[in-house]
Amino acid sequence: MSRLDTVDLRLLRVFATVVEARGFTAAQTVLNVSASTISNQIAALETRLGVKLCQRGRAGFKLTEDGATIFSETQKLFSAIDSFDVRASALRARIRGSLVIGLVDNTISDPDAKIAPLLKQFSETMSDVQLTVEVKSPNELLRDILDGKIHVAIGSFPKLLLGLTYVPLYEEMHQFYCGWRHPLFTAPATQISLEAISQHRLVSRGYWGSRDTKRIRNERASATVNTMEAAAQLILSGVYLGYLPVHYAARWVRQEEMKPLLTGGLCYSAPFGIAYDETKATLPPVRLFIAQARALLGQSAPASAPALRSRG
Numbered sequence: 054m055s056r057l058d059t060v061d062l063r064l065l066r067v068f069a070t071v072v073e074a075r076g077f078t079a080a081q082t083v084l085n086v087s088a089s090t091i092s093n094q095i096a097a098l099e100t101r102l103g104v105k106l107c108q109r110g111r112a113g114f115k116l117t118e119d120g121a122t123i124f125s126e127t128q129k130l131f132s133a134i135d136s137f138d139v140r141a142s143a144l145r146a147r148i149r150g151s152l153v154i155g156l157v158d159n160t161i162s163d164p165d166a167k168i169a170p171l172l173k174q175f176s177e178t179m180s181d182v183q184l185t186v187e188v189k190s191p192n193e194l195l196r197d198i199l200d201g202k203i204h205v206a207i208g209s210f211p212k213l214l215l216g217l218t219y220v221p222l223y224e225e226m227h228q229f230y231c232g233w234r235h236p237l238f239t240a241p242a243t244q245i246s247l248e249a250i251s252q253h254r255l256v257s258r259g260y261w262g263s264r265d266t267k268r269i270r271n272e273r274a275s276a277t278v279n280t281m282e283a284a285a286q287l288i289l290s291g292v293y294l295g296y297l298p299v300h301y302a303a304r305w306v307r308q309e310e311m312k313p314l315l316t317g318g319l320c321y322s323a324p325f326g327i328a329y330d331e332t333k334a335t336l337p338p339v340r341l342f343i344a345q346a347r348a349l350l351g352q353s354a355p356a357s358a359p360a361l362r363s364r365g
Contacts, residue, residue, distance in 0.1 A: 057245075059166055061098075064094055064095075064097060064098040064101065064303070065127050065130070065131075065319075066131070067080075067084060067091060067094045067095065067098070067319065068095060068098055068106060068123070068124070068127065069124065070083050070084055070179065071091060071107075071114070072107075072116065072120075072124050072158075073097065076109075076218065077091050077092060077109065077114065077116060078121050078211075092109070092224050095107065095109075095174035102121070104119040104120075104121060104140050105115075105117050105120070105337070106120035106123060108218055109121045110355060119350055120282070122212060129348065130346075131220045132344055132347045132348045133190055133348060135165045135340065135344040141235070149184055150183070150336070150337075150338055151183040151184070151185065151336040152175075152182055152185070152204055152205075152339065153182075153185045153186075153187065153202065153203040154172075154184070154185070154186050154187070154203065154204070154205055154207070154341060154342070155186075155187050155188075155189060155194040155203040155205070155206035155207070156168065156187070156189075156194075156196060156207050156208065156281065157188070157189070157190065157191055157194070157208035157209065158185060158187050158188050158189075158190075158281055159280075159281040159282065159298070159301050160207070161302045162303070163192055163298065163300040164225070164300065165223045165224075165225070165299020165300075165325075166207075166325070167349055168207070170349060171187070171342075171346055171349050174345050174349065175342050179337075179341060180245050182338045189343050190259075190279045191209060191210045191211060191212075191260045192260045193326070193327060195212065195214050195217065196209075198217060198328060198330055199216065199217070199330070201216065201330075204329065204330075204336070204338070204339045204342075205328070205335060205343065205346075205347070206220070206268060206326055206328045206329070206330075206340055207325065207326070207327055208325065208326075209225060209323040209324060209325050209326075210326070210328060210329070211293065212359060216330070217328050218328070218329055218330070218331045218334070219325050219326050219327070219328050220327040220329075220343065220346070221324055221326045222326050222327060222346065222347075223324075223325050224322040224323065224325065224327050225322065225323045225324075226298065226300075226320060226321075226322050226323075227297065227298055227299065227300050227320060227321055227322070227323055228296070228297070228299055228302065228313035228314075228319065229250075229294065229295070229296055229313060229315060229320070230288050230294065230295060230296070230297050230302055230312065230313055231288070231311065231312055231313075232288045232289045232290065232291045232303075232305075233309065233310045233312075234290065234292075235290070235291045235292070235293075235294065237249070237250070237253065237314065238291075238312060245314055245315065246315075247315065247318070247319075250294060250315070252295070253293075254275035254276065254293045255275055255294055255295060256275070256276045256277070256278060256287045256288065256293040256294070256295035257276070257278075257301050258277075258278055258279065258284060258295075258296070259277045259279045274363065276293055280354060281297060281298065281301055284297060285297060285301070285302070285305070288311065289305065289310060294314070297321075298323075326341075327343060327346055327347075329343060
C-alpha cells in the first residue's frame with residue numbers, strides 16, 4: 054500500500070465507526086448510508102491495506118487479529134489529527150479562556166499516569182489558557198463536571214453517571230496492606246487467611262461503597278476515608294488493614310513498614326480514565342486536552358459507561 058491519502062482516511066473513519074457501533078447495522082444510523090455501501094467501503098479498505106479486517110455475516114460482526122491492530126492504530130492516527138487541528142487553530146486564533154482539570158489524589162507516584170508530561174504538553178500548546186487543577190475524590194469530581202465547575206476529570210470512577218462520556222486510559226493495581234505495627238505483619242504466611250484477616254479492623258474508602266468490605270467478607274469497615282493518604286495513615290497505625298494502589302504503597306514496602314497480604318487473591322486493577330461532558334467538549338481547550346491525553350496515556354476511543362467499570 055502507498056502512503057495514506059484522503060480516501061484512505063475516509064474509509065478508516067467508516068471502519069472505526071463500524072467497530073465502535075459493533076456492526077454494520079448500528080453503523081448505518083451514524084453514517085447515514087446503507088449496509089451494502091458500508092460493506093463496499095470496508096471491502097475497499099481491505100483491498101487497500103491488503104488484510105482482512107473483520108468477519109461479517111449471520112454469525113455477526115467480529116474483528117480479525119489484523120483488524121484489531123488496524124483499529125488501534127486508527128485511533129492513534131485520529132487522535133493525532135485531532136490534536137494537530139486544535140493546535141493549529143490555537144496558533145491561528147491565540148485561543149484564550151480557561152480549563153479546569155480534576156484529579157484524584159496521589160497519582161503522582163504512578164508511572165503509568167503521566168499527568169505531568171500531559172500538563173506540560175497542553176500548557177506549551179495553549180500558553181494563553183488559564184489552567185486550574187483541583188484534587189478531589191472521584192464522586193466529587195463527577196458532581197463537579199455535571200455542575201459545570203470543572204471541564205474534565207482523570208480518575209477511577211466507582212459510579213458512572215449518565216450524561217458523561219468516559220475515555221479509558223490505563224489500569225492501576227491495588228493490593229491489600231498491613232502496617233509494621235499490626236500483629237499480622239510478622240505472622241507466618243500459613244496463618245494469614247481471608248478468615249483471619251476478616252477478624253481485624255478494616256479501613257474502607259467511602260467512594261467505593263461496600264466493595265472493600267465485600268472483598269474481605271467483612272460486614273462493615275471500622276474506619277472510612279476519602280483519600281489515599283488517610284488510608285495509608287490508618288494502615289501505618291498498626292490498627293487497620295486496607296487497600297492502597299501498588300505504586301503509592303511502594304515506598305513503605307521498600308522501607309519494610311508495610312507489606313501486602315494474600316497477593317494472589319486480594320489484588321485487583323482499577324481502570325483509570327477521563328470523564329467529561331460531551332456538550333462542553335467543543336471548547337478548543339477541552340478538545341485539545343482530551344486528544345492529548347488519549348494520545349499520551351491510552352489512545353482509546355470514547356467508551357460507553359460499562360467500559361470503565363472496576364474489575365475488582
